Each structure stands twice: as C-alpha cells, then as structure tokens.
Amino acid sequence: MENKQVAISNFGGPEVLVMQTTEVPQPKAGEVLVKVAFASVNPIDVKTRAGLGWAAAQNKDKLPWVPGYDISGRVMATGEQATRFVVGDNVAGFIGFPLQGGGYSQYICVAESELSRVPDSVTLEAAAALPVAGQTAAQALNQAQVKEGDCVLILAGAGGVGHLAVQIALAAKAEVYTTCSEDNLDYLATLGAHAINYNFAPVSQRLEKIDVLIDLVGGDAALDALKCLSDNARVVTVPTITAELICEKAKLLGFEASGILVDPNPEQLDTMLYMVSVGLLKIEIFQVYPLTEADKAHQQIETGHTRGKVLLDMKC
Ligand SMILES: NC(=O)c1ccc[n+]([C@@H]2O[C@H](COP(=O)([O-])OP(=O)(O)OC[C@H]3O[C@@H](n4cnc5c(N)ncnc54)[C@H](OP(=O)(O)O)[C@@H]3O)[C@@H](O)[C@H]2O)c1
The missing domain is CATH 3.90.180.10 (Medium-chain alcohol dehydrogenases, catalytic domain)
Incomplete structure (x- = not known):
C-alpha cells in the first residue's frame, strides 16, 4: 500500500x-x-x-x-x-x-x-x-468573554473562522453584527446576523456601542472598527501579522485587547462536533x-x- x-x-x-x-x-x-x-x-x-x-x-x-x-x-x-x-x-x-x-x-x-x-x-x-476554524472561533469568543445580550461585531463573518464565530456567538444569545461583501449579505442574514457590506461604507459609519470586536481581518479594517466600540469594550484580534498594532491602538483608546494563538483542544472539538450533530452549527x-x-x-x-x-x- x-x-x-x-x-x-x-x-x-x-x-x-x-x-x-x-x-x-x-x-x-x-x-x-x-x-x-x-x-x-x-x-x-x-x-x-x-x-x-x-x-x-x-x-x-x-x-x-x-x-x-x-x-x-x-x-x-x-x-x-x-x-x-x-x-x-x-x-x-x-x-x-x-x-x-x-x-x-x-x-x-x-x-x-x-x-x-x-x-x-x-x-x-x-x-x-x-478543527482549526471552529476552535479559533470558540477560543476568540471565550477570550472576549462574550455573554448573552452583548453586541458583538465580527469582521469577516463569511470566512472559515467567521461563519462559525457568528453561529457560536448567536448560540450564546449575543446580538451579532458582521462585515462581508455584497455576495455574502444574504448568507449571513440567514444565519441570523446583521450583515454589513464593507464596500458600501466603513463600518464605523454604520455602527456604535459595540461591546465586543472579534477581528478576523486585521489592518485598516480593524483600526476603523475600533471607532464603533462602547466604553470598556473587549477586542480580540485574530490575524497575527497586525495583532500588535491593533492591540496597541485599542489599549490607547481604553479597551481591553489581545491577540490569540489557537490551541488544539480535542474536548472543545468534541463539543463542536456535537453542536454540528444537533444542528446548532452549520x-x-x-x-x-x-x-x-x-x-x-x-x-x-x-x-x-x-x-x-x-x-x-x-x-x-
Ligand atoms: N491567530 C490564530 O491562531 C489564527 C487561527 C486561525 C486563523 N487565523 C487568521 O484569521 C484570519 C481569518 O481566517 P479564516 O480561515 O476565516 O480566513 P478565510 O476563510 O480565508 O476568510 C475569507 C473571508 O474573509 C472575508 N473578507 C475578506 N476581506 C474582508 C474585509 N475587508 N472585511 C470583511 N470580510 C472580509 C471574505 O468575505 P467576502 O468575500 O464577503 O469579502 C471571506 O469570506 C486569517 O488572517 C487567518 O490567518 C489566525
């Protein structure tokens, strides 16, 4: 063989x-x-x-x-x-x-x-x-301590990590806003999120009083999204290349901010496979x-x- x-x-x-x-x-x-x-x-x-x-x-x-x-x-x-x-x-x-x-x-x-x-x-x-996408999504939301009623903004909700982060945040009963191109507006709305076309206008002109930012894009998109946050907001920035820059700027603005390196955790994967099996994650x-x-x-x-x-x- x-x-x-x-x-x-x-x-x-x-x-x-x-x-x-x-x-x-x-x-x-x-x-x-x-x-x-x-x-x-x-x-x-x-x-x-x-x-x-x-x-x-x-x-x-x-x-x-x-x-x-x-x-x-x-x-x-x-x-x-x-x-x-x-x-x-x-x-x-x-x-x-x-x-x-x-x-x-x-x-x-x-x-x-x-x-x-x-x-x-x-x-x-x-x-x-x-495994990688689901655990990155779950760990970023855990790190940001997302809880029921939080207004959560997820940049890039249509991607591998994003589509799972949107669903896990919704399962935690957060109010979920997410950015995407026009092609993905309907898809993300169907999942139950408020989908925002990032090509139409910067997200900072469309949203305010966000409690948690889950950044899956980095760079300028993340810097712009910092302008939508409420006092005491929490930021988790996932792309490693710009994490230091985003965290520095977020902290200067008074937010709690951190980067993340996903950590393999088979028990967490067990839970997510169960969520898929009962239809909670698509x-x-x-x-x-x-x-x-x-x-x-x-x-x-x-x-x-x-x-x-x-x-x-x-x-x-
Ligand atoms: N730190 C870690 O441990 C860790 C772990 C996993 C992933 N990551 C990083 O996290 C990022 C996301 O990973 P992924 O697997 O989800 O990537 P992915 O699946 O390749 O993401 C693609 C998605 O990004 C969206 N997108 C592109 N530009 C955008 C913008 N300006 N605003 C909003 N959405 C935009 C696209 O939506 P449209 O087509 O609608 O534009 C597309 O659906 C990557 O940088 C990856 O390297 C880090």
Missing part, C-alpha cells in the same frame, strides 16, 4: 505543492493510523507554503514538509496502549500544530489524544472543516478539491473571498 501526500520542498507559490509517495506509516505506542478522508486548507497552510510566519521559519531546514492541520478519516490500525478508538472508528482532529502538520496525506499516524470521535450524524467533510463548504489539485485549493484561499471552508479529498 502506498501513501500519497502533497509536500513542499521549497517555499513559494502554489506550484511548489507537489505529490510524493511514501510508505504507509505504522502507529507507535499511543497512536492510531488514520486513513484520511478529507483535510481542510487554512490560511496558515498558505502562509507557511509561501515561507511566511513562525511555522515556515521553524521548518525551513526540515523540507520536504507536508502541510495540513485539519483531518477527518477512519482508524485503520491502533498502536500499543492506544485504547480510545477501534479500527473502523471515524475520527477528526487538529493535528501536529504548529510544527509538524502532515494532514495533506492519505495515511497518517496521530496520537489518539489529539483526536475526537465523529458522531454518525456528522459528515467527514464537516468534521474536517471544523458548516459551509465552499469547494472540495481532489488532493491532486491542492494548488487550486491554495489559490482559492489566496483570493481572500472564500465563503466557509475549502477541503481536499484524499481519494486519488
């Missing part, structure tokens, strides 16, 4: 994503072998492939490197002392973060402590879409690409206008 993977041997554009074939790995103690059904593509995969950010700096002498932190699939074998799962179980996880990655593989060995069981009523597509899949078209999946993420999530289908 062979194991096809997409790897990078040098940093660069989407064309550096190349198929390679290795042996199927054997699970070590505490690990299970997963036949990956779907992997999701996150902006961090794209940035690392381009040689940007911490994961790229740490991996530059360890190429070829296989990207991918989000997987779903089926347990094919269990290593010694791996007792949580049996062969045939469907699992999902936020794996190998931040240095190892490896999700763009047909087979991968994963510590069973990094995995969650996928309920029968949740598709493997939805399960692969959820996962939006923009497109599923075959593994052989990982370059096209990266190009789509690079447009900056993906609604929901992009997946790789590992069958090829």
Whole structure:
C-alpha cells in the first residue's frame, strides 16, 4: 500500500505543492493510523507554503514538509496502549500544530489524544472543516468573554473562522453584527446576523456601542472598527501579522485587547462536533478539491473571498 501526500520542498507559490509517495506509516505506542478522508486548507497552510510566519521559519531546514492541520478519516490500525478508538472508528482532529502538520496525506499516524470521535450524524467533510476554524472561533469568543445580550461585531463573518464565530456567538444569545461583501449579505442574514457590506461604507459609519470586536481581518479594517466600540469594550484580534498594532491602538483608546494563538483542544472539538450533530452549527463548504489539485485549493484561499471552508479529498 502506498501513501500519497502533497509536500513542499521549497517555499513559494502554489506550484511548489507537489505529490510524493511514501510508505504507509505504522502507529507507535499511543497512536492510531488514520486513513484520511478529507483535510481542510487554512490560511496558515498558505502562509507557511509561501515561507511566511513562525511555522515556515521553524521548518525551513526540515523540507520536504507536508502541510495540513485539519483531518477527518477512519482508524485503520491502533498502536500499543492506544485504547480510545477501534479500527473502523471515524475520527477528526487538529493535528501536529504548529510544527509538524502532515494532514495533506492519505495515511497518517496521530496520537489518539489529539483526536475526537465523529458522531454518525456528522459528515467527514464537516468534521474536517471544523478543527482549526471552529476552535479559533470558540477560543476568540471565550477570550472576549462574550455573554448573552452583548453586541458583538465580527469582521469577516463569511470566512472559515467567521461563519462559525457568528453561529457560536448567536448560540450564546449575543446580538451579532458582521462585515462581508455584497455576495455574502444574504448568507449571513440567514444565519441570523446583521450583515454589513464593507464596500458600501466603513463600518464605523454604520455602527456604535459595540461591546465586543472579534477581528478576523486585521489592518485598516480593524483600526476603523475600533471607532464603533462602547466604553470598556473587549477586542480580540485574530490575524497575527497586525495583532500588535491593533492591540496597541485599542489599549490607547481604553479597551481591553489581545491577540490569540489557537490551541488544539480535542474536548472543545468534541463539543463542536456535537453542536454540528444537533444542528446548532452549520458548516459551509465552499469547494472540495481532489488532493491532486491542492494548488487550486491554495489559490482559492489566496483570493481572500472564500465563503466557509475549502477541503481536499484524499481519494486519488
Ligand atoms: N491567530 C490564530 O491562531 C489564527 C487561527 C486561525 C486563523 N487565523 C487568521 O484569521 C484570519 C481569518 O481566517 P479564516 O480561515 O476565516 O480566513 P478565510 O476563510 O480565508 O476568510 C475569507 C473571508 O474573509 C472575508 N473578507 C475578506 N476581506 C474582508 C474585509 N475587508 N472585511 C470583511 N470580510 C472580509 C471574505 O468575505 P467576502 O468575500 O464577503 O469579502 C471571506 O469570506 C486569517 O488572517 C487567518 O490567518 C489566525
């Protein structure tokens, strides 16, 4: 049996994503072998492939490197002392973060402590879409201590993280405002948010008295959104590149502000998979690409206008 993977041997554009074939790995103690059904593509995969950010700096002498932190699939074998799962179980996880990655593989060995069981009523597509984006959304809202009745502004509500953040904030009974382009106004209104077209006018001219800002865009959009906040507002800014700038400006204006680095947490993923299974969270899949078209999946993420999530289908 062979194991096809997409790897990078040098940093660069989407064309550096190349198929390679290795042996199927054997699970070590505490690990299970997963036949990956779907992997999701996150902006961090794209940035690392381009040689940007911490994961790229740490991996530059360890190429070829296989990207991918989000997987779903089926347990094919269990290593010694791996007792949580049996062969045939469907699992999902936020794996190998931040240095190892490896999700763009047909087979991968994963510590069973990094995995969650996928309920029968949740598709493997939805399960692969959820880990990084869902946990970033949940952790950003937790960090901002969003509670019932808060007016929450989420910049980029239509994206991978945003569409989940909108739904989790609504489930917490917050009043949710969110920015998007015209194409996504109806989609976000259907989820129950007040959707605001950022191309029409700056959000600062449209909103006031916001209690919590969840910034998924950074830069000028975030600086503008600081003008909509009430006294004592809380700000969590998610894109790492501009986090320091946004936090500095927010604190000068008297707000509580922090950046975030998502932290894999399988128990939190269990909860989110349960929310999907009972219909409290609806996962939006923009497109599923075959593994052989990982370059096209990266190009789509690079447009900056993906609604929901992009997946790789590992069958090829
Ligand atoms: N710190 C961490 O641990 C962490 C973890 C995960 C993600 N992140 C970062 O968080 C950001 C969001 O991630 P993601 O996965 O959600 O990205 P994504 O799925 O690629 O986001 C795409 C979405 O952004 C929207 N968008 C683009 N420009 C916008 C603007 N000016 N105003 C409002 N919306 C805009 C687009 O909506 P329209 O098409 O309607 O414009 C699109 O739906 C990225 O920078 C990512 O790197 C950080």
